[in-house]
Amino acid sequence: MNNKGAIIRNLTILLTAIVLSGVIASCNRQPTGIFASLETEIDVEEDRGIPNDATVTAIVRPDGGNYLFAAAGGIHYREVGAATEWTRIASPDGSDVKTTSAMRVFGDTIYAIFGREVYSIDLDDDGEPEGTSSDDWQPVGGLADDQKAHRLFTAIDANGDDALYLSVSVEDTSRYGLYQLNDNDDEFKPVVSPPEGDDAWDHVYDVVRYQDPDDPNEDGLWIIAGDSIFFVDDNDDVDEIKPKAQRPDEWPSTPKFRQAYLYDDDGDDVLYLAGNGRIVRYDGSDWQRSDDHEVRNETVEFRSLTVMSIEDANGSSYETLLAGSRSRAGLFEAVDLELVNLRRPLRPQAEQGVGTGNYEATALSITGVKTFLVDDDHDEERVVFAGSVGAGLWRGSYDSELESFIWMRE
Amino acid sequence: MRRKAPFSVSLTIAFALALPLIAPGGAYAQEEGENIPEAEREVVGVPFYELGDQNLMIGLGSTTLLFVHNPYADPGERAQRLDRTRIGGLGFLRWNAFVGENISVGAELSGSFMSSPNRHRTLFQVPITARLGYTFVRYPFEFPVHMGLGINFMTLEERFYFGPTAQAGGGVLYNATADWAFGLETRYSWVPENYTGGRDDGPEDTDTRFGNFLQINLVARYNF
Numbered sequence: 001m002n003n004k005g006a007i008i009r010n011l012t013i014l015l016t017a018i019v020l021s022g023v024i025a026s027c028n029r030q031p032t033g034i035f036a037s038l039e040t041e042i043d044v045e046e047d048r049g050i051p052n053d054a055t056v057t058a059i060v061r062p063d064g065g066n067y068l069f070a071a072a073g074g075i076h077y078r079e080v081g082a083a084t085e086w087t088r089i090a091s092p093d094g095s096d097v098k099t100t101s102a103m104r105v106f107g108d109t110i111y112a113i114f115g116r117e118v119y120s121i122d123l124d125d126d127g128e129p130e131g132t133s134s135d136d137w138q139p140v141g142g143l144a145d146d147q148k149a150h151r152l153f154t155a156i157d158a159n160g161d162d163a164l165y166l167s168v169s170v171e172d173t174s175r176y177g178l179y180q181l182n183d184n185d186d187e188f189k190p191v192v193s194p195p196e197g198d199d200a201w202d203h204v205y206d207v208v209r210y211q212d213p214d215d216p217n218e219d220g221l222w223i224i225a226g227d228s229i230f231f232v233d234d235n236d237d238v239d240e241i242k243p244k245a246q247r248p249d250e251w252p253s254t255p256k257f258r259q260a261y262l263y264d265d266d267g268d269d270v271l272y273l274a275g276n277g278r279i280v281r282y283d284g285s286d287w288q289r290s291d292d293h294e295v296r297n298e299t300v301e302f303r304s305l306t307v308m309s310i311e312d313a314n315g316s317s318y319e320t321l322l323a324g325s326r327s328r329a330g331l332f333e334a335v336d337l338e339l340v341n342l343r344r345p346l347r348p349q350a351e352q353g354v355g356t357g358n359y360e361a362t363a364l365s366i367t368g369v370k371t372f373l374v375d376d377d378h379d380e381e382r383v384v385f386a387g388s389v390g391a392g393l394w395r396g397s398y399d400s401e402l403e404s405f406i407w408m409r410e
Numbered sequence: 411m412r413r414k415a416p417f418s419v420s421l422t423i424a425f426a427l428a429l430p431l432i433a434p435g436g437a438y439a440q441e442e443g444e445n446i447p448e449a450e451r452e453v454v455g456v457p458f459y460e461l462g463d464q465n466l467m468i469g470l471g472s473t474t475l476l477f478v479h480n481p482y483a484d485p486g487e488r489a490q491r492l493d494r495t496r497i498g499g500l501g502f503l504r505w506n507a508f509v510g511e512n513i514s515v516g517a518e519l520s521g522s523f524m525s526s527p528n529r530h531r532t533l534f535q536v537p538i539t540a541r542l543g544y545t546f547v548r549y550p551f552e553f554p555v556h557m558g559l560g561i562n563f564m565t566l567e568e569r570f571y572f573g574p575t576a577q578a579g580g581g582v583l584y585n586a587t588a589d590w591a592f593g594l595e596t597r598y599s600w601v602p603e604n605y606t607g608g609r610d611d612g613p614e615d616t617d618t619r620f621g622n623f624l625q626i627n628l629v630a631r632y633n634f
Contacts, residue, residue, distance in 0.1 A: 016540065033617030034533065034566045035478045035603050039490060041527045 049086035050076060050410045056387025058103040059373040065127040068375075068385075070393055070410075071103035075112050077129060080378055086410065089129060092119045092137035104152040106164040107185065111140065116148045118166060118188070142179060142188035146171040153207040155221060158234035165221075167204035170194045176201040178223065178232070191221075192232055201225040208260040210271050212284060224257050224273065255280070259371075261305040263337070270337075272321065274302035279323055279334070279342065290342050293332070301326035306372035307337070308384050313400045324369025324386065331364055331386065364407055367391040385410070458547040459508040464634055467504040469595060471627030472497050473522045475533075479620040498524025498533070500625050506543060516541040518558060522625075526566075535601070537562040537575045552591065555580035562601055576600045583631060591631045599623040 050056070054072035061068050061080070070076045076086040089110075091098040097115035104111050108123045119137040122130050130136065143149060150167045157163035157180065164181040166188050177194035181187075195201065206224040223230040255275040263270045265283070273280040277292040277299040293300040304324035311317045321334035323342060332342045368389035376382050378395075384405075386394045393410040474497045477489045502520030509515055518541055524533045539560030546553040555578075562575035579597020586592055600622060607615035 032569070033603050033605060033613040033619060034564055034569050034571055035619035035621050036480075036613065036617040037566060037569065038475075038492060038526055038533065039478055039480070039619070041492070041531075 048078065048084070048410045049088075050393040052392045052409065053390055054392050055389050056371060056393045057101060058371055059385045059387050059393065060103065060105045061373060061375055062105045062123075062127060065105075067123075067127045068373075069103065069105055069110060070385075070387070071100045071112065072387070072393055073099045075100055075103055075110065079128075080375075087132060089121065089132045089136075090134040092139075093134045094137070094139055095119070102150070102152045104154055104164060106154060106162070106181065109185065111152055111164060111181075112137075113149045113152065117143070118149050118152070140181075140186065140188065142182075143168055147177075147194075150176070151204060155207050156209040158219075165191070165207050167207075168194065174200070174202050176204045176225070178204060178207065178221075192223075201230060202227075205258045206260040208262055208271070210260075210262065210269060222260065222271075224260050226256050226258075229257065256301065258303045259305050261307065263307050265337075272305050272307075274305045274323060276301050278302070279305065279321070281338075288338065290334070293342060298327070300332070302332075304369050304371050306374050306384065308374045308398075309376075309382065310398045311400055313403065322372060322384065322386075324372065326368045326389070330367070331369060364388060364391065364394055458549070458552075459511050459514070459545065461509060463508040465506050465631050466634070467502075467506065467629055467631040469500075469502045469504070469520075469627035469629040471500050471595075471625060473500040473524060473599070473623050473625045474498065475524065476622045476624050479622065481618060481620070482616045492527050496525040496527065496529070498522055500627060502627070504541065506541065512545050512547075514541070514543040514545065514554075514556075516543065518560075531567055534565045535562055536564075537577075537599075539575065539577060550585040552583040552585065552593075553580065554583065554595075556597075564601065564603070571603055573602060573604060575602070579625070581627075581629065583629070589633050591633075593629055593631075594626070595629045596624070596626045599625055 050070060050072050056070055056072045058071040059068065060070075066080050067077050068080060070086070074091050075089045077089070078084045078086045091100070092114055095114035095117060100112045100114055102113045105123075108127075110121045110123065110129060111118055112120075114137075118140040120140050121136050121138070124130050147168045147170060150169055153165040153167070155163060155165055166179040166181070167176055168179055168188075169176050173194070175194040175196060178191045179188035180191050182189050201223060203226050204223055205226060208222050208224070209220070210222050212218060218231070218233055219235075220231055220233040223232060255273075255278070257273045257275045257280070259274045261272040261274075263272060268283065270284075271282045273282075277294070279290045279302055281288045293302075302323045303326045305321065307319055307321050309317050309319050319337060321337055323332045323334070325332070334342050364386060369386050370389055371387040373385040373387075374382070375385065381397055384396045386396060386407075388394065394407045395410055396405040396407045398404075399406050474495055475492060476495075477491045480488050480490060483490070500520065500522040502518055504516055504518040506514045506516035518537075518539045520537055520539075522535045525531070526533065537558075537560055539558035541556050541558045543554055543556035546555075557579075558575075558577040560575055561572055563572045564570070577597050577599045579595060581593055581595030583591040583593035600620065603617075603619045603621065605613045605615050605618050607613070
């Protein structure tokens, strides 16, 4: 045999060994096979017009209203109905920034922040915007020239009425203050001017009125400011604030609290906070927290919360807490409201077949979720909307048989 | 529950064991044809290839998942197409050596990617295969058919799997020069993903699937 033949034979023996090793050793340490996972990925077809790459900062359905409003780049709205599509309201002429950073519907008016300012459009008797062109927006005044609008919140004010609050910052500083829409609904007035010194808020992520059972004489607003929680007492001067005293020692050093959620537990308010790695629960006497959560060795930064009632296959209902993360960790579900544990929601087993839906396979599983809205009467169905970071708006309904959410793109 | 190795595994082993027997078998070098230009070989009845002739082939093309076979599904529902089949990319480098005037053996390294139905995940595959081929020559055209067996590395998100793979295909090549040929090749690729359910940290045996891919490539071949 010549040299070429010998080389070919030796190489063939080597290849044979490779083939045999492939046959003998095959492995996958994940709980689901690769093709089985691909099989369960549903084809997302429904699309009502929200851009698929939009970051959704707010989704609102006014009480008793027939319209949904979403802040997804611009302001979008649609009627609550089976086949309705979203309509975009043109951004205001007066702002250089054409995308909105925050939106709320308060009374009969939409308020949205474009750039530095707050703009508004009134709703008609049916709850539909009176106009959709850029010159239909009206600026809402009240801020000084060196102040910038940041976020909008709805909460109960000192008189027990619904109120619209606005966080503002002073230009070129990290000092934040809190303003409230006046009685004429045409201007914001200061509740707390941007504080200075040690009590300065480095941000205002949420505002909530929480009656602390431990301090029955205190009534006021809790200001969720990232690593701290501040309290604004209704009885104090407007500029007097103080750190909330109940901060447990065992909290992480940088909890970075963002959204607060008030849950009505048989008449008692329970406060939930989304933070770095954990969800924190306060029932007026005890602070509890979930386990520390990591995905791919990175702390899950929880940024949004909601509680939703779910009906199981036996027809009985229970309430579950959904938590959205900032980054690519996806959505989590609390096993119970005591926050003993959080887990990623169950998904259908692969053998349940194609087209049944797969929570993990949709874009939601790998993106952040900034906001939720639970709509108990959406076409006679209870649904939850999830506003993502860069992956559009999703509508989820719970399938009792599959014990999983089925998500559709809006 | 542990299950017997499927028939596919047995076939893979049988072919792999047979390869060394084929490789050294070409002891009939056609030395009398070495000085005849390739373009004239067929005319004068001299074999186009002979023992030791080698070439390298590079290919670029597409891959698509035709269907996934689920042996645990109900009869009639075992071949499932994905809701939306995505077309992915493929590239390969293949070495061939002739052990006779038509029969060749070789090896191939290839790589492919394909998006999942919602485009949010990507399936990557890197098969390394031993090749057995037969080439029909009708100068200046050639019609090679081939099959391959080897190992396949496959990832999807955090999932990683390696196991056997089998391929079969054919194509047409045009000899543009004495050294270079260009053409089109298509092949069927079969990717078993077999689980026994015996590992605590692995998938259940019911996740066993057999992927079936169709791949179409533009190819260029260099003879040396």
